[in-house]
Amino acid sequence: MKRIVLFLVTNLAVMVVLSITLSVLGVNRFVGAGGLNLPMLLAFSAVVGFAGSFISLLMSKPMAKWSTGARVIGAPQTADEQWLVGAVRRLAEKAGVGMPEVAVYEGEPNAFATGAFRDSSLVAVSTGLLQSMSREEVEAVLGHEMAHVANGDMVTLTLIQGVVNTFVVFLARVVGFVVDKAVFRTERGVGPGYYVTVIVCEIVFGLLASILVAWFSRQREFRADAGSAGLLGSPRPMVAALRRLGGLEPGELPRAFQSSGITDRAGFMALFSTHPPIEARIAALESRRG
Numbered sequence: 510m511k512r513i514v515l516f517l518v519t520n521l522a523v524m525v526v527l528s529i530t531l532s533v534l535g536v537n538r539f540v541g542a543g544g545l546n547l548p549m550l551l552a553f554s555a556v557v558g559f560a561g562s563f564i565s566l567l568m569s570k571p572m573a574k575w576s577t578g579a580r581v582i583g584a585p586q587t588a589d590e591q592w593l594v595g596a597v598r599r600l601a602e603k604a605g606v607g608m609p610e611v612a613v614y615e616g617e618p619n620a621f622a623t624g625a626f627r628d629s630s631l632v633a634v635s636t637g638l639l640q641s642m643s644r645e646e647v648e649a650v651l652g653h654e655m656a657h658v659a660n661g662d663m664v665t666l667t668l669i670q671g672v673v674n675t676f677v678v679f680l681a682r683v684v685g686f687v688v689d690k691a692v693f694r695t696e697r698g699v700g701p702g703y704y705v706t707v708i709v710c711e712i713v714f715g716l717l718a719s720i721l722v723a724w725f726s727r728q729r730e731f732r733a734d735a736g737s738a739g740l741l742g743s744p745r746p747m748v749a750a751l752r753r754l755g756g757l758e759p760g761e762l763p764r765a766f767q768s769s770g771i772t773d774r775a776g777f778m779a780l781f782s783t784h785p786p787i788e789a790r791i792a793a794l795e796s797r798r799g
Contacts, residue, residue, distance in 0.1 A: 527556065527557045527560050527561065528557055528678075539553055539682075540686065540698060540699055544686070545682075545683065545686050547683075550679060550682060550683070551675075551679055553678070554674075554675045554676070554678035554679035554682070555671075555675045557674070557675075557678050558671050558672070558673070558674030558675035558676075558677070558678055559671035559674070559675065561671075561674055562667045562668075562670040562671040562674055563667060563671065565667070565670075566625045566663060566664070566667040567625050569623040569624060569625065569663065570610075570623055570624050570625075570630075570631045573621070573623045573631060573633065574612065574631070574633075577614040577616070577633065578614050578615060579612035579613065579614040579631075579633045580612055580613055580614065581610050581611070581612045581631075582594055582611045582612065582613065589639070590613075592644065593611060593613075593634070593639075593647075593651075594611050596644075596647070596648050596651055597609065597611050597632055597651055597655070600648070600651055600652050600655040600740055601655060601658075603655075603740050604655045604656065604658065604659040604736075604740060605659065606627045606628055606630070606655070606658050606659050607627065607628025607629060607630075609622070609624065609629070609630040609631055609632045609655075609658065610630070610631045610632070611632055611633075612631060612632070612633040612634075613633065613634060613635070613636060613639070614633055614634075614635055614636070615635070615636050616635040616636065616637055617635060617637040618635060618637040618638040618641055618642070618754060619634075619635045619637070619638060619770050620632070620633065620634040620635065620638055620650050620651070620653075620654055620770065621633055621654065621770045622654035622655070622657045622658050622663075623663060624658070624663060625663065625664070627658055627659065627661060630658045630663075632651065632654050632655065632658070634647070634650065634651070638650065641753065642750060642753055643749075645746045645749070646746060646749050646750040646753060647750075648741065648746060649737050649741060649746035649747040649749070649750040650737075650747075650750050652736065652737030652738075652740040652741050652746075652747070653733045653734060653736065653737040653747065653750075654733070655736070655737075655740065656732070656733040656734075656735075656736025656737055656739075656740065657729070657733045657736075659736065660729065660732060660733065660736065662729045662732075662733070665725075665729075666722070666725065666726065666729070669721075669722055669725055670722055673718040673719075673721060673722055674718075676714075676718070677711055677714040677715050677718055678711070680710065680714055681706075681707045681710035681711040681714055682707055684706060684707075684710050685699075685702075685703045685704070685706035685707035685710060686699065686703060688702060688703070688706045689702040689703035689706065719781060720780045720781060723780065723781050723782060723783050724780075726783040726784070727782065727783065727784060727785045730783075730784050730785055730790065731785065731790065731793050734747055734751075734790050734793065734794055735793070735794070735797065738794060738797060744794040744795070744797045747794055748791055748794050748795065751787050751790055751791050751794070752787075752791065754787060755787040755788070755791075770783075770784070
């Protein structure tokens with residue numbers, strides 16, 4: 510249930526609130542006597558779409574901590590915590606990014622990185638991952654997450670989500686206007702048919718658009734795997750980590766942060782998967798050895 514709440518809060522809810530607010534302020538006056546004012550509608554859609562994704566990005570660190578119950582390691586208390594913080598510091602220096610916050614959370618094997626800025630990110634690993642992997646394998650996973658940070662993947666994904674949101678908002682209202690006029694025969698302004706159609710279209714277009722976002726997310730996983738191999742000087746540790754993950758039940762992350770994890774469940778909804786099959790990731794890394 511928490512996953513659904515987070516998903517709504519970080520993207521859809523922000524878009525809805527912005528839509529209502531802009532409507533109250535009269536900024537949504539893109540329907541006139543002559544029909545739709547498409548440039549104004551596009552501007553409205555861009556404000557709603559990009560604001561929703563960027564607000565979600567800015568909220569990503571505190572929401573990640575809250576949703577997973579992650580505990581940030583301030584002053585390391587144990588030898589394991591000292592090693593973990595030290596490993597992240599070494600990788601951050603190699604990657605040329607600022608030292609991120611390091612956190613641990615209770616759960617099955619998984620890890621994620623998030624944050625709006627390359628020099629102020631959060632890297633979190635689960636207790637299940639720390640307990641089930643060797644230090645070399647854990648370091649490979651940390652290298653994968655630091656590669657996400659160095660590549661600016663969080664910001665890039667936010668920009669893509671903003672573009673997707675913009676076109677979902679824009680196209681839903683265009684279709685709503687056409688249906689309202691052609692089917693419901695509304696002569697002046699817009700009627701209930703417009704609002705019902707917009708809601709339905711936003712849901713349908715949003716699902717279709719998520720396929721594109723998921724595809725990009727899968728490509729960035731290959732780049733992060735390669736980044737880990739570069740930071741550690743060999744693809745072998747990342748291959749070993751992926752092979753171990755392949756035999757483990759991946760820890761479930763909240764929906765809002767699933768695309769930031771090291772692994773994801775595969776199923777018949779492959780088009781919506783944020784991570785490629787582990788076998789494909791291993792094959793891509795193995796090809797680097799040649």
